[in-house]
Amino acid sequence: MKKKLKILVVDDNECLCKNLLDILDFKGFDAIEVHDGYKAIEIVKKNELDVVLMDVKMPGISGVETLGILKKIAPNLKVILITAFADDEVFKIGLEDCTYTVIQKPMDIDKLIAMIEEVIKNNNITK
């Protein structure tokens, strides 16, 4: 039995989360959603995850701050930040720092899937 890749979607835009979850389900991933950074941290603490897709601008704790905490809890966790601003600093840092990747809204979904699948290759996990 092949293990499904576990994905956490973090975005305050619930509609976007549902949409993304449908696609990820269809593509055969095991995806769950939360709508803020605190809940994301809780989930990561309790569960073993493979990929986190996270919005940068969220109420309460921002995506970048959450990223910092998540990296401490699970250093090997693959994080893909989703931002509405192409010129964001995270974008540039992300390009140089390979601990996380940045993708811009409205995202190219094929590209996003490709990013996720990259993790499979690296971690040798199957869908």
Add this chain to the structure above:
Amino acid sequence: MLITFFINNLDVVFFFYGLAFFVMGVSIFMNLPRDSSFKVSKILWLLGLFGIFHGINAWLDIFTVTRDYKSQSWDLIRIVFSSISFIFLFEFGRRLMKLTFKKFPNKWITFALIAFMGLCMFLSKHDVSILSRYILGFPGAFISALGFFSYCKGKSEELKELKVFNYFLFTAFAMAFYSVLAGIIVSKANFFPAFYINDESFLKFMLVPVQVFRTLCAIIITWSVLNILKMFSIEITVNLLKSKKLAENYMVELKNIISSIRDILLIIDLDNKIIQVNKVACRVLGYTEEEFIGLSIYNLVEKEEIDSIKNRELIKLSKIRPINFELNLIAKDNKRVPVLITFSLIKAIEGKSANVLCVAKDMRELKNLKKKLADSEKLAAMGKVANVLGHEFRNQLAVMKLSTYFLKMKYGDNDEVMYKHLNLVDERILESNIIIENILSFSRTKKLDLKIIDLGGIIMSSIVKVQIHDEIDVITEINKEPLRIEGDEIQLNRLFSNILINSLHAMEGKGQLIITTSVVNCEILVLIKDNGVGIKKEDLNHIFEPFFTTKSNGTGIGLAIAQNIVKLHRGEIQIKSEFGKGTEVLIKFLRKDK
């Protein structure tokens, strides 16, 4: 022997004595200096009058001394002349002293001495001519001598410069001797000191009559004074040269001022004819200086506006205070130049009539600046709004995109029509995102993130990004070898996306898009050619202006951003277009070999 010679020829001595002083007096009046900076020039007339009166007095004495011509009225005439001459000498000396010593007694001392002399003459039976010598002659000559001394001490620098210092000194010495010879050595009389010190005792002692010495003094004084008088003409020459130089300097300065004025400058006469212009006027309005001269100011103003000038009675008004208003000047090539014009009167000066000065400020630049300012204010406001809206809209677009993706993924394979429609939605999402990108990038100034990149790859990815419709025939002729330039990938992508989207809009869904690249020397040329609607001639000048758009739903910043990006890459962008036929966009970049 000598005594008898002089005694016998005393008339000759008197003649020369009188002549010397008379010449001095006449010379002073003939050369009476005007506008001299030396205050002594203002009082020399007194010395002149002394010379004339005393000279005449000496000539009158010839008859008395040598011909023994005596009568009461004759004596009275002589005394009047001699006394008056000494009064002038005393007054001259007093004023000369006052030039150096401010506290020296004023004119009342002269009046007092005259009154004292008159009283003495009236009361005493002595020879009145002796009294006038004692009371006025001696002090007059003596203070004159002192005055000359102190004057040449005080003004030594200036006097030396004009080479008359020595003459002042000679005059002072001669005057000092003269004061004793004429004021103390008097005719013998039976009262002290004339009883002991007189011309007879002088003759016995010196063996030469006192008149000879007086004559010598008179000649020295006259000779010195004549030389002093030259100083004033030298001064005038020097001053003339100075003022000529000064005038020349002023002229140069005036010309410099005029040429450094950066506004249009016209000087018109009272008949509204132009009589002088500056270079700016020639440059802006296109006339040569020769063409300007004689032209009426009304030739430069629009017909409708002439009335407004005339009605304001320009010339009359400008006499009271400068007036200014905005109008359009007409250049030689019929171009209208909006200016803020000021008319002010140049007052008439000797030998010249009044003119009117027109200074016209070219308002084109100011108007551009104002527009730029308004644009930048728009930008700042837009930036704030764009930041918020950009974020929100991108979230919405992301949701839409996810939905279309899901629908295409799940049902698209079975339903071609739905697939096509979902693609249309995707295209709109993409364009909306580019609009957001444009607005965001235009409202922020960004530094380029320069890297060596392949232009061909960027063009290809831009073509992919804008998702060109199937009915548009895309022909790409892109060099196979890498087209290396130093550039910002994101910005260049934006540049080509903007140009391509414009072309796609112009073709309205159908047409041919040719994208070619070529390398010419050190430049890489990118040509993007479409056969769309093209750009109207009158719009072609405005296409790079921000917010200029002919589309009903355009933002008008796509090409402005494109131009800005090209400029930041030190490239060039040219757009050729024919309305109804199509548009050609040529972009040049500097090639980077390594």
